[in-house]
Every structure is written in structure tokens, then in C-alpha cells.
Amino acid sequence: MRVLALDTASTQMVLALADFGEADASATMVASCQVDAPRQANQVLLTQAARLLADAGLEVSDIDAIVVGRGPGSFTGVRIGVATAKGLACGLAAPLYGASTLDAVAWRAWWAGVRGRLGVVADAMRKEVYPVRYALDDAGVTRLEPDTVAKPAQVAQQWASEESSLMLTGDGLLKYAQLFEGAPFELAPQGLWLPDGQGLISAFAQAFATGTVGSGDAAALVPVYTRLSDAEENEQLRLAQMTDPRDAERRARLQHEIERDDREMRISQPRTSHAHERAAGHEAPFILAIESSCDETAAAVIDGKRAILADCIASQIDFHKRFGGVVPEIASRKHTEAIVPTVMYTMEQAGLNFSDLSAVACTIGPGLVGALVVGVAFAKGLCFATGLPFIGVNHLEGHLYANRYVDPALEPPFVALLVSGGHTMLVHVKDWGDYAVLGSTLDDAVGEAFDKVAKALELGYPGGPILSKLAQDGDAKAINFPRAMMHSGNLQFSLSGLKTAVITYINEQRKAGMDIDIPNLAASFTAAIVDVLVAKSLDACKQADVDILCIGGGVAANPDLREALKNELGKRGIRVVMPELSDCADNASMIASVGLDLFEAGKRTGLDADPQAHMPLRTK
CATH class of the missing domain: 3.30.420.40 (ATPase, nucleotide binding domain)
Known part of the structure; x- marks a missing residue:
């Protein structure tokens, strides 16, 4: 199968094309590129993907599977890659597989001829790093420990006491190389400190061969974070310090929430057509809309007369209640988990395929950037895969248009x-x-x-x-x-x-x-x-x-x-x-209504668009 792989976990964006043999987990590189894109991955990712495909003489429809680096790395960076990959996979009806960003760095070193013990020290922000050690021999790369996050000085001290010789790589060295000076450490050439296409494909091939690559279900793939959100960590610390026996139940509830495997939200349908009314009797254009500006992951489909075929919402309220308000980091994580099931369920309720759509509209601002980026990246990936027009919508304009559902003649x-x-x-x-x-x-x-x-x-x-x-x-x-x-x-x-x-x-x-x-x-x-x-x-x-x-x-x-x-x-x-x-609460049908007018007016948004926390309303 032909694979398109991408990674946006670091300041260097990685793209790769490869022919992959499922029978023996073998990979033949077709093309790859690395692009320095600090805080710009959402703007340049699909543009670079189009260029890579064109240079290889391929169309996006030639891709059979998507691979994405799951991190760990920059939380927002990882989510951009994962959400885009989910949109690509859904649009192509292709499997989506994950690969470790740190494993990709280790494999890059392997391809450069490094053998022996290797430590990857990736930047985790907040004066922390993601440290993992590997053993490299002619047969390949063997990971020696799970992902974690730690203070760089602690990592240096521990590794110095446990290793006799350790080659180091990873972008954490850009900040903390001085902590790893002298024996037993040796720094790899700086050109090997970030992942590349060949390393990413190799990390995927290894995960595929060992059965750790995942099911291929785009809904099931989530980023590797290694830690809770700040709000959850602070609450866990606070509850751990409580000694009143009455607090035991609260601690148990929190621990259950943190450790549970099922992290999806229930999708509700505030309004949808009956099964026999779905696509039948409706005429194009059909607009799919996505809303993720705050704490609701929503999707809707309307027709050219603004009739609603499906309107679904995955609410996060239960996840934010105990903090007394929306926690942006939790909101972003939940959007990443909910975006695929919400969109796919909406399409199912509408009785349509992506090929039946005329355009995809998506809230692009204003709102929480970390939340917006998930919806925008997914929608752009979906449009890139299907060739559908992408239409960015102002969330506030959506609230204005919500009045048209109660008064169509307004x-x-x-x-x-x-x-x-x-x-x-x-x-x-x-x-x-x-x-x-x-x-x-x-x-x-x-x-x-x-x-x-x-x-x-x-x-x-x-x-x-x-x-x-x-x-x-x-x-x-x-x-x-x-x-x-x-x-x-x-x-x-x-x-x-x-x-x-x-x-x-x-x-x-x-x-x-x-x-x-x-x-x-x-x-x-x-x-x-x-x-x-x-x-x-x-x-x-x-x-x-x-x-x-x-x-x-x-x-x-x-x-x-x-x-x-x-x-x-x-x-x-x-x-x-x-x-x-x-219709007062955030929903996607109002975004679809704006999107319909923009579509019919010939307005389109480029796939280099980025979410905006603050976005003025339009003027003529």
C-alpha cells in the first residue's frame, strides 16, 4: 500500500511517501521532505503535502493509508498533525496509523549509521524533556523504556549513573546540551536531532511489524501526551494532600476519570431529520459544517434551502464541571477524540457520503485557539482528501444566522x-x-x-x-x-x-x-x-x-x-x-447556514488558513 506520513510534533514538519508491504512490513521510500515551520504547521502542512505528491507524480487519491506522528512533543503541534491526518483518513476512507515521534528520531540516527546505546531528549516545554533510551544494532532499533516527562537535570543525573556510553540526540539538546557534557555522553550531529521522513516511515514499519501500530481506526487514534493537563495535575496534587476521610470519594472519582480508557463523549442530536426524510427530497448544495470553538464538538449537514439533514453535538460539560469552567487544554484534547465520531455519525444521520457534499464549512474564529485548531485542521484535511471547497466561518456570524432557522424570511x-x-x-x-x-x-x-x-x-x-x-x-x-x-x-x-x-x-x-x-x-x-x-x-x-x-x-x-x-x-x-x-448554544447548523451563503457567493478559504482567537465580523 502507498503511505503518506506526516509529523508536526516539533518545530520541523516532516512529510514522507512510501510503498509499504503489509506482508513483511517492508517500506520503500518514494519521497520525503522536512520543513522548518515553528508555529506554522497548520498553515504549510497541506501545501507541502500537495507539492510532495505533485513532485512524485501522484494524486492524493493514490494514497492507501495515512501515518501520523503521535508525539510526544508540542501539544498543539501534535494535535495539528493528528487532526489533519484524521481528516485525510476520513476523506480517503483509508486507515490511519500512528508512530512515535521519538522512535522516528532514533531511526533517523540508525539510518545515519549510529550504533550502540542512544538517548533521545526531546523538548517538552515548561523546562522539561521527553527522555527515552534505545539500543541500536545492525538489526534495527529497540526501545528500552516507555514515554515519560522529566526535568532535564534529573535525566542527566540518572543516565550518567546508569550508562557507560550514551549517544544523545533530540531537540531538547538545543536548550539543555550543557547538562549532558562529558562522559558518558556524546552528542550526535545536530542534523540528527529532529525526525525525518525515513525515520518516521521506519518507526511506523516497526510498529506495524510488532502489532503496536493500532487498529487503523481514525477515531481511536490519540496523541501521546505523557502527562495530564495542568488543571488535572493541580487537582490531583490538591486531593492527594487532603487527609479528611470524606475526600476519599473525590480522589477515587478523579483517579477513575484519569485512568479510564473510554475517553469519548456521548453524541447528542438536538435536531435531526427522521430516517425517511434524510437525503430523500433534499437538493444540493449540501454543506457539512464543523464547530469546535470552545467546549462543544459539533457537526451538521444542511441542503440548499437550509433544511437540516443532521445536527449533532458531543458535549464536554461533564469534563469541565469539576473545574468550574472550560479548561482550554482539556477542551483541545476532547475535540481531538470526538471529531471523527461526531462527523461520521452526522454524515450517517444525513444519509450522505462525502462525495455528495458541495463544501465543508468550519468555524475558524473567534474562540479558543487550541480548540479551533482541531476542527480547522480536520476540515482542511478532509477537503484536501476529497477536493471539496473549504469555507472558514466566523463563529459570531453563525449566532446571527441562527435566527434564520426560527424566521426564514428574516x-x-x-x-x-x-x-x-x-x-x-x-x-x-x-x-x-x-x-x-x-x-x-x-x-x-x-x-x-x-x-x-x-x-x-x-x-x-x-x-x-x-x-x-x-x-x-x-x-x-x-x-x-x-x-x-x-x-x-x-x-x-x-x-x-x-x-x-x-x-x-x-x-x-x-x-x-x-x-x-x-x-x-x-x-x-x-x-x-x-x-x-x-x-x-x-x-x-x-x-x-x-x-x-x-x-x-x-x-x-x-x-x-x-x-x-x-x-x-x-x-x-x-x-x-x-x-x-x-440554537442559542454553540452548534454547527448555524455555521452551515453561513457556509451556504459563502459557498453560493463563490467565497473560498485557502488550505493555508489558521484559526484566529480574535476575528472581526465581515463588512462589505
Whole structure:
């Protein structure tokens, strides 16, 4: 079989083509390249892959299997390679195999003639390294120990006490070579410190021969991390220091979560067509959309009339609850695990093959970069493999378009209030694709304020829905919290002062030994936010001279906000359009809707596109 291999775990990106014999695990190199691409792998990977294939006289359809370096290495770097490889494998309906990046470095040294004991010292960031020792002889490379992470000084001390002669390689030497000076160490030539194509193919061939290469299932392949996220490590350390017997259950739950093999999330279907309605009766163009900007891995398929064929979400909420908010590193890891099953299940529910699609749309920003990169890399890999157009979509524009599902005839001009955990803004929608931000928060977003107050009350995460439910049984006038910037004369927001006032109230009540009436607090806090949002929304409609207000974002599901906007703006002749509750949260159907318009307008995004943490809305 013909194999395309790639590795992005280090600052040097590796690509290789080889003919591989499954019967004897033999490999014949066809072509390879190494490209220095520090923090640029997501931009240049597929461009270089296209060049490598073209130079070899091959098409991507000639590839029978994908191999990817699983690390260990830069977490983001490894995920770029793994997510891209997953997209390639899905698009080609080809097996995906993993290989060790460190083994690839060792094999590179072997091909250069190194024999004897070899230590690979790869950079792990945070003043740590990934150290592994090998034995090299004429028969090949033998790994002597599993992957781990350690302080370089500790590695140097241990190896010096255990080895009589040890050749060293690995990019960790760029920072820590001075720790390994003198006997028993000898540094390999610097040109061997990073993996190359031949080393990567050899590492794969060895893993294939020994049965450690994996099943070939793209959904099952995950990066090699060697350590937990910082949040999990800190919690593990904190719980280990607790001596109260009541903490034993919490420690046991955490340990179970850390060690469990099943790390996938349950995929839900907030909305999908019935089996007999799937592809039948729908006409092209068909748009597959992917959303991974925060803590939801979502995919959806719509047709040319915006009818939804499938709309699926893999939620990570249960993984973030115990930390009181989204942990970016955990979010990125979970997206990597969920992306394939979510997309493939969505396609199955839609009753379509990739060949039936017209384009792939994907959220490209704004959001958590580590989360975005997984969806973007997967989508680009899928498009490269299938030849489908790639369309990058602004997440905020998706929330604007969510209103079209509840009101298909909705047309600009109108004002939109976008309220979520990451954004609070008023937008003048002059036309679809032509937006002007009228005002935004100067500090905290509304959803962020809800979550922080809920955390202060130890109510759990996400805080918005919990406080919203409690507020229904409370008195909104019980506590007079400040209405920040309500009469500022502009359309800016500030939630930090209100959040601080509420948390200060909580702390003072506790210090005084007084019980907190949580429903009253929730209702009063919610009212302080809603009053400002309603007043500013009304001012924005007057300023833009429009008689329609739309809302979007997770906080748009808040019942008090929805009722107040409808009542107060309705009194003044302003029609309020509100998405269904399921469309307020992050979802892929809204991304597909934007993607459809961009596709029909001939807009395309290059496969060198990179996610953007901050991304302005479009203007004409």
C-alpha cells in the first residue's frame, strides 16, 4: 500500500511517501521532505503535502493509508498533525496509523549509521524533556523504556549513573546540551536531532511489524501526551494532600476519570431529520459544517434551502464541571477524540457520503485557539482528501444566522444582541455579510459573569442555566445590585463591577455568618444584567433606525432576558426575533447556514488558513 506520513510534533514538519508491504512490513521510500515551520504547521502542512505528491507524480487519491506522528512533543503541534491526518483518513476512507515521534528520531540516527546505546531528549516545554533510551544494532532499533516527562537535570543525573556510553540526540539538546557534557555522553550531529521522513516511515514499519501500530481506526487514534493537563495535575496534587476521610470519594472519582480508557463523549442530536426524510427530497448544495470553538464538538449537514439533514453535538460539560469552567487544554484534547465520531455519525444521520457534499464549512474564529485548531485542521484535511471547497466561518456570524432557522424570511437591516461566555456586543446587521459593532463589553462577558458568580456560590458549571433556574423562585428587587453603564450615553458594557459587587456581597454574608437567600440573589443579579441589556438594545435600535432586534449566544436562552426584550421592545414597536433554545448554544447548523451563503457567493478559504482567537465580523 502507498503511505503518506506526516509529523508536526516539533518545530520541523516532516512529510514522507512510501510503498509499504503489509506482508513483511517492508517500506520503500518514494519521497520525503522536512520543513522548518515553528508555529506554522497548520498553515504549510497541506501545501507541502500537495507539492510532495505533485513532485512524485501522484494524486492524493493514490494514497492507501495515512501515518501520523503521535508525539510526544508540542501539544498543539501534535494535535495539528493528528487532526489533519484524521481528516485525510476520513476523506480517503483509508486507515490511519500512528508512530512515535521519538522512535522516528532514533531511526533517523540508525539510518545515519549510529550504533550502540542512544538517548533521545526531546523538548517538552515548561523546562522539561521527553527522555527515552534505545539500543541500536545492525538489526534495527529497540526501545528500552516507555514515554515519560522529566526535568532535564534529573535525566542527566540518572543516565550518567546508569550508562557507560550514551549517544544523545533530540531537540531538547538545543536548550539543555550543557547538562549532558562529558562522559558518558556524546552528542550526535545536530542534523540528527529532529525526525525525518525515513525515520518516521521506519518507526511506523516497526510498529506495524510488532502489532503496536493500532487498529487503523481514525477515531481511536490519540496523541501521546505523557502527562495530564495542568488543571488535572493541580487537582490531583490538591486531593492527594487532603487527609479528611470524606475526600476519599473525590480522589477515587478523579483517579477513575484519569485512568479510564473510554475517553469519548456521548453524541447528542438536538435536531435531526427522521430516517425517511434524510437525503430523500433534499437538493444540493449540501454543506457539512464543523464547530469546535470552545467546549462543544459539533457537526451538521444542511441542503440548499437550509433544511437540516443532521445536527449533532458531543458535549464536554461533564469534563469541565469539576473545574468550574472550560479548561482550554482539556477542551483541545476532547475535540481531538470526538471529531471523527461526531462527523461520521452526522454524515450517517444525513444519509450522505462525502462525495455528495458541495463544501465543508468550519468555524475558524473567534474562540479558543487550541480548540479551533482541531476542527480547522480536520476540515482542511478532509477537503484536501476529497477536493471539496473549504469555507472558514466566523463563529459570531453563525449566532446571527441562527435566527434564520426560527424566521426564514428574516432580512436585514436589524440590530443583534450577542451574549455568551466570551462575547457581549450589539451589532448593526446592515446586510448579510455586512456588520458594524455598535458596542461591546469593556471587560467580562455576560456568560462569564454568570459562571463566576455561580462558582462563588459553589453551584457548579455552567453557571448560567443554574442561576437562571434559581432566579425563577426569587425576588428580583430583594438586593439592589448596580446597573453598570446603564446611562453611559454609549453602547458599551461593563460586567466586572457587577460581578465584583455580587461576589463581595456573598463573602460579606458568609463572614457575618448569615444565610444567603440564593434564589433572591440569583434573581437580583439576573435583573441587574437584564436591565442593562434591554436598555442598551433599545438604544441601539434607535441609533441604527431599525425595528427588528435579534439575539444570539448561550445567554440568549435566559428566560428573563427573552421575556424582558420581547415585552419592553415590543411596547416600542420593535419586533424581537429569538432563536430556539437549542440554537442559542454553540452548534454547527448555524455555521452551515453561513457556509451556504459563502459557498453560493463563490467565497473560498485557502488550505493555508489558521484559526484566529480574535476575528472581526465581515463588512462589505
